[in-house]
Amino acid sequence: MNLTLKVWRQKNATAPGRFEAYEAKDVLPEMSFLEMLDVVNEELMERDEEPIAFDSDCREGICGTCSLVINGIPHGGRKGATVCQLHLRHFKEGDTITIEPWRAKAFPVVRDLVVDRSAFDRIIQAGGFVSVSTGGVPDANAIPVPKADAELAMDAAQCIGCGACVAACKNASAMLFVAAKVSHLGLLPQGKVEKDRRVAKLVEAMDAEGFGNCTVTGSCEAVCPKEISLHFIARLNRDYAVAMLKGRAV
């Protein structure tokens, strides 16, 4: 099949970017979207042109590295899938496809379709962890965990930190990401101890990075490749309010 690509090209963070059109000729419907870009890049290199820079790693939907906005939807709009899990059979012969990077002040473009997501790393460093003192291994089952809490924590733990939530949000808000971390770590007994401090630190770091505010449009949940629910943001709001009302030095 043949496709026309409108791809965002930008030399570096400061250079102005623009769209360039490329033809993807004789690609196969069973190819993944990223494989198609590889084919286009090989052709570009043969012609001695700069290949299109884009991020990817595992290519099986678990690492959260791939990050393309395809026709205005982060990861391309296949429910519960990253762009590396998107295949050309979801497109029609002759389609024109617009490919853009994640767009947010907190995610500056490094080159073409590659953005710098270290803002997420800094948020995690601020409190997205459980401080465990080492010692003897505790007995399995010595710490009872309600099944429902475990399930909820695991749902939140699905987050792969790809940043599609930010990319999809009209406000470039990172609240679904932060909310996922807060519930993932705060629901289980080991992480509960630091719950208040964690939520305060994470929100503070999130605000400092220049992400927008949640206005509950639900776009983040819709594009999340791990289908993290918007209800986690309600939990974040609740946990933060509780931490704030306790007013303890955190």
Next chain:
Amino acid sequence: MNIIANLFKSSLGKKYIMAVTGGALFLFVVGHLLGNLQFFLGPEVINRYGHFLQANQEILWPARLGLLVMAALHIWSAVKVSAENRAARPVPYADWHPTVASYASRTMLLSGVIIAAFVIYHVLHFTVQTKSINFTGQSFVALRDTEGRHDVYRMMVAGFQVPLVSGFYVLAMALLCLHLSHGIGAMFQSLGWKDEVYGPWIDRSAKMLAWLIFLGYVSIPIAVLLGYGKEAVK
């Protein structure tokens, strides 16, 4: 954590302010509607109600000031949050797809601004009773019923008989309905009172309440335009 600083500075704090003040304004909208609907019970009932409100200045003014503070904080947080949101995406998408983001959710600022403009007009129209903006050529202040009370009933009929005034009223109520259809649900979300169990139920009730409020409010100007109460202003 410093509560006050966090409330006004943090992203979540501003959402709490937005939600709580929005909730208070929503309760006012419901109360005001129930008061207004007494119009259909006739001049005696609505005039007595109007007189009751006006006669208790000690309740009236604190309530008015409270509402003013709520509106001011609601607008302040909206302006602040919107500015931050705009700054968070300096380069827009060339081709953006709103996916599931509803029209209401994307236009809260616009609907809010128009509602605020309407509220200013509405207060001048029926509360301050500025003669020049009611387009009837008569002053509403002078309207008195047989018991010497302010004739709210006649004021409402005369006021809404002007199609332009009723039209603006219906438009503003439609936007209020749109604003609330997103706002009520978002209020629960921002305060963390939503989960898998109650979430869908809250969203459905929000839409239904928004519709009921719209229908309730517009029933009065529409009834008047259709001729209801016209004998009162003969």
